[in-house]
Amino acid sequence: MDLHSISRITVESEKCGGRPCIRGMRIRVTDILALLGAGASINEILDDFPELEREDILASLNYAAEKLDSNAARN
Template sequence: MSVLERITVNPRQCGGRPCIRGMRIRVSDILDLLGAGAGPDDILRDYPDLEREDISAALLWAARYVDHPRLSA
């Protein structure tokens, strides 16, 4: 499984926002926790269904998202 395959989007779940492996844990939840100073071990302790690779996938997804070119007319 590619790391980014851990990120799923389902229009019927979480308003279509990217989630981790079909769970109701959004990529933005992981990023918010990291941004607030939580470390990967803290997140894994609070969310036992997550795996370390899920956190890596969320970070990689975010990096790719913000690096997406935008065209202006």
């Protein structure tokens, strides 16, 4: 994952139970992934969450891919 994507994903113990969020907001990476998994397009998500940027959604996908890959490597 590139450094620009990494900076968009934040983990703060006092927000969302310490789960990964987008740029310190209370929008979790899993929220973005769930919307995409349910069939929402990037443009639909951006319309529903105007504070998000396209790069935030791509960073969420990159973050998830990185986590899955690192988990698979440990197993």
